Amino acid sequence: MTNSSPLPATGAWLPGDEPGQRQFFTFATDRRFALDSGIALADVTVAYETWGHLDADASNAVLLCHAWTGDSHAAGPAGRGHQAPGWWDETVGPGKPIDTDKYFVVCANVLGGCQGSTGPASTHPLDGQPYGSRFPVVTIRDMVRAQARLSGFLGVRRWLSVVGGSLGGMQALEWAVMYPRRIRSLVAVATCMQATAQQIAWGAIGRRTIRLDPKWQGGDYYGAPPGEGPGEGLEIARMVAQVTFRSDNVFTDRFGRELADKAAVGDTIGMWQRFEVERYLEYHGRKLAARFDTNSYLSISKAMDLHDVARGRGNLARAMSRVTAPTLAVGIWSDMLYPDYQQQQIHEMVAANGVSSEYLEIDSPHGHDAFLINGDQLAGPLERFLGSALKSDS
Amino acid sequence: MTNSSPLPATGAWLPGDEPGQRQFFTFATDRRFALDSGIALADVTVAYETWGHLDADASNAVLLCHAWTGDSHAAGPAGRGHQAPGWWDETVGPGKPIDTDKYFVVCANVLGGCQGSTGPASTHPLDGQPYGSRFPVVTIRDMVRAQARLSGFLGVRRWLSVVGGSLGGMQALEWAVMYPRRIRSLVAVATCMQATAQQIAWGAIGRRTIRLDPKWQGGDYYGAPPGEGPGEGLEIARMVAQVTFRSDNVFTDRFGRELADKAAVGDTIGMWQRFEVERYLEYHGRKLAARFDTNSYLSISKAMDLHDVARGRGNLARAMSRVTAPTLAVGIWSDMLYPDYQQQQIHEMVAANGVSSEYLEIDSPHGHDAFLINGDQLAGPLERFLGSALKSDS
Numbered sequence: 001m002t003n004s005s006p007l008p009a010t011g012a013w014l015p016g017d018e019p020g021q022r023q024f025f026t027f028a029t030d031r032r033f034a035l036d037s038g039i040a041l042a043d044v045t046v047a048y049e050t051w052g053h054l055d056a057d058a059s060n061a062v063l064l065c066h067a068w069t070g071d072s073h074a075a076g077p078a079g080r081g082h083q084a085p086g087w088w089d090e091t092v093g094p095g096k097p098i099d100t101d102k103y104f105v106v107c108a109n110v111l112g113g114c115q116g117s118t119g120p121a122s123t124h125p126l127d128g129q130p131y132g133s134r135f136p137v138v139t140i141r142d143m144v145r146a147q148a149r150l151s152g153f154l155g156v157r158r159w160l161s162v163v164g165g166s167l168g169g170m171q172a173l174e175w176a177v178m179y180p181r182r183i184r185s186l187v188a189v190a191t192c193m194q195a196t197a198q199q200i201a202w203g204a205i206g207r208r209t210i211r212l213d214p215k216w217q218g219g220d221y222y223g224a225p226p227g228e229g230p231g232e233g234l235e236i237a238r239m240v241a242q243v244t245f246r247s248d249n250v251f252t253d254r255f256g257r258e259l260a261d262k263a264a265v266g267d268t269i270g271m272w273q274r275f276e277v278e279r280y281l282e283y284h285g286r287k288l289a290a291r292f293d294t295n296s297y298l299s300i301s302k303a304m305d306l307h308d309v310a311r312g313r314g315n316l317a318r319a320m321s322r323v324t325a326p327t328l329a330v331g332i333w334s335d336m337l338y339p340d341y342q343q344q345q346i347h348e349m350v351a352a353n354g355v356s357s358e359y360l361e362i363d364s365p366h367g368h369d370a371f372l373i374n375g376d377q378l379a380g381p382l383e384r385f386l387g388s389a390l391k392s393d394s
Numbered sequence: 395m396t397n398s399s400p401l402p403a404t405g406a407w408l409p410g411d412e413p414g415q416r417q418f419f420t421f422a423t424d425r426r427f428a429l430d431s432g433i434a435l436a437d438v439t440v441a442y443e444t445w446g447h448l449d450a451d452a453s454n455a456v457l458l459c460h461a462w463t464g465d466s467h468a469a470g471p472a473g474r475g476h477q478a479p480g481w482w483d484e485t486v487g488p489g490k491p492i493d494t495d496k497y498f499v500v501c502a503n504v505l506g507g508c509q510g511s512t513g514p515a516s517t518h519p520l521d522g523q524p525y526g527s528r529f530p531v532v533t534i535r536d537m538v539r540a541q542a543r544l545s546g547f548l549g550v551r552r553w554l555s556v557v558g559g560s561l562g563g564m565q566a567l568e569w570a571v572m573y574p575r576r577i578r579s580l581v582a583v584a585t586c587m588q589a590t591a592q593q594i595a596w597g598a599i600g601r602r603t604i605r606l607d608p609k610w611q612g613g614d615y616y617g618a619p620p621g622e623g624p625g626e627g628l629e630i631a632r633m634v635a636q637v638t639f640r641s642d643n644v645f646t647d648r649f650g651r652e653l654a655d656k657a658a659v660g661d662t663i664g665m666w667q668r669f670e671v672e673r674y675l676e677y678h679g680r681k682l683a684a685r686f687d688t689n690s691y692l693s694i695s696k697a698m699d700l701h702d703v704a705r706g707r708g709n710l711a712r713a714m715s716r717v718t719a720p721t722l723a724v725g726i727w728s729d730m731l732y733p734d735y736q737q738q739q740i741h742e743m744v745a746a747n748g749v750s751s752e753y754l755e756i757d758s759p760h761g762h763d764a765f766l767i768n769g770d771q772l773a774g775p776l777e778r779f780l781g782s783a784l785k786s787d788s
Contacts, residue, residue: 137663137664137665196642196651197649198646201672212626236599236606239599240599243592243599252590252591252592257591269432281598305669
């Protein structure tokens with residue numbers, strides 16, 4: 001870990017920064033975009049990337065929905081405007097399971113995000129200052145409504161598939177429930193229909209940690225100089241998440257009880273002398289703080305806790321009875337954050353309505369992050385599933 | 395939850411406060427008590443409580459070792475000097491599984507604690523000021539060495555049993571390894587021989603949260619007025635622990651997705667509007683902050699992460715080969731913090747040396763805290779185990 005270069009005050013991408021592969025779609029410039037909270041936004045921008053070509057009949061479009069700290073850069077190398085390679089680069093590309101020679105693939109940064117879509121770091125149209133603490137709570141449904149606007153703009157009336165893991169899976173599920181006629185298939189990986197109390201607990205702890213950071217300044221820190229942003233609160237919030245993303249077994253195998261800070265001979269044991277696992281968690285926390293906006297982290301965390309496909313729809317069975325898209329639900333046995341019973345429930349509720357559904361279990365010790373780490377196990381089933389969606393009636 | 399009365403700056407019990415049932419033993423007044431860290435303490439006090447009477451041959455003494463935020467008050471009601479009833483009041487008392495009509499029961503506050511034993515809130519003998527940031531790192535072995543001094547003072551040359559859960563189980567295991575001739579049996583509940591990387595991760599996150607709290611002041615906050623102590627950092631650290639002490643299933647059953655802060659009609663959803671599970675975690679966090687000292691929380695947390703019966707003893711098998719005490723190892727299937735494989739390992743390693751050992755699984759959905767919640771399941775086996783230890787050669 002290096003503490004030498006100060007973190008930026010915020011890791012948000014802002015207009016004027018290198019766009020990289022991002023494209024932008026702006027809507028609600030004349031009237032307001034109503035959110036679930038009751039508040040409305042104007043001048044909403046969605047940053048997105050595309051790969052491959054849309055067929056003449058617009059029948060080969062696949063929407064990828066990214067996870068918590070992801071963005072539109074699902075595939076392709078790191079480079080100008082993109083700090084890291086695509087988050088699903090092994091799965092998306094020419095000849096890959098989501099084959100961009102066959103499919104027109106789209107990935108959009110979520111509403112509330114910080115990589116080009118409207119979020120807390122964006123400029124409020126009324127005064128030209130960052131939203132900061134004024135940014136309203138957004139929900140998964142709000143994110144999906146923004147993506148639906150983008151679909152219209154792109155000429156995609158019906159997605160061949162909407163695919164996502166974790167937060168992305170929540171969006172994919174809401175697509176299937178909100179717009180059943182606009183999706184032909186659904187892939188929901190390591191996700192849930194409703195956030196559980198334990199999931200809310202983890203989210204709430206991360207938010208409280210950020211609130212404790214004096215540099216967060218109630219959410220209005222955007223004028224702070226480098227190094228004076230709320231990096232430490234975000235770092236610790238990410239440390240909490242990182243433990244829940246992985247597993248006991250893998251931590252034991254990888255870190256055991258190794259010390260990161262070796263004591264010189266004769267030194268005493270110190271309170272802040274770190275084990276290797278602490279160094280690892282701090283490294284990931286700082287890395288996130290350098291590339292992500294703290295308020296976006298809060299915003300998306302709250303959206304995940306509010307996620308409940310049953311809300312306002314009577315009950316879970318009634319909500320899920322709206323799903324008509326053939327479904328591939330994917331679980332990971334070692335996932336402590338979104339345990340596999342939750343994806344089995346998705347499969348069972350879809351199948352209970354006579355809709356074609358499969359359940360796939362990823363056999364990995366890596367925990368929740370296995371949906372990114374063990375793409376190899378998802379590759380074959382995903383390729384076949386998309387292929388048969390393409391062959392089915394459109 | 396009430397925010398109305400300010401928390402004390404520290405929840406430490408200090409000399410001059412109501413002693414309640416506490417008794418005090420002070421040692422190392424003439425020479426220094428050497429710690430594993432290489433640092434030595436002078437004027438070490440151990441606060442302890444006792445129940446029942448020591449036999450003429452001192453053969454009926456049972457040592458209870460408390461968990462992280464416990465203290466010497468294992469049994470008996472709340473009252474002057476004791477904010478809460480005994481932490482194992484259902485298990486310890488006349489006619490109870492640890493029958494104080496039969497046994498002389500002792501429980502001592504750990505070294506580094508804040509309920510009467512020497513810890514960070516205690517007075518440094520050189521300058522009469524609280525140790526604060528000067529308090530050295532202590533280990534489980536240091537805690538046990540202090541208890542061994544107390545044993546001598548009490549005239550107990552050999553404990554009939556040393557019994558503990560979680561942190562208490564770590565102490566009981568170290569008793570069995572450090573002083574095999576001084577204990578006749580061992581009860582280790584929901585504990586481990588070595589802290590794992592995941593356990594260290596949870597501990598480290600809590601410590602970082604406390605360090606982030608500006609009111610912690612690097613550990614030297616003892617002069618702060620009420621409400622100006624590091625309560626918020628401790629509250630959040632406790633929230634992390636509380637999730638790991640319980641279970642997904644029980645959180646779902648108990649809290650589901652209920653809101654604690656109901657919005658008035660027409661109100662928008664707010665970032666800090668809490669679900670019931672958040673209210674619960676905050677309540678427990680604040681409750682702890684009102685009765686516990688933040689630096690003691692750090693101190694004990696670090697001791698647990700440093701816990702490794704193999705350290706300096708070659709390897710785990712060699713360390714455990716020192717155990718000659720018949721052993722009852724107890725696990726809880728729903729324990730996500732100290733998973734039951736760890737207690738099965740204790741049982742297997744003791745049995746591998748030809749020492750009598752039993753493994754008991756508590757069938758409870760309550761997670762780690764089941765060792766306190768489901769005393770009923772432990773009662774019979776514990777009573778029989780102690781009874782047969784009493785009948786065995788002494």
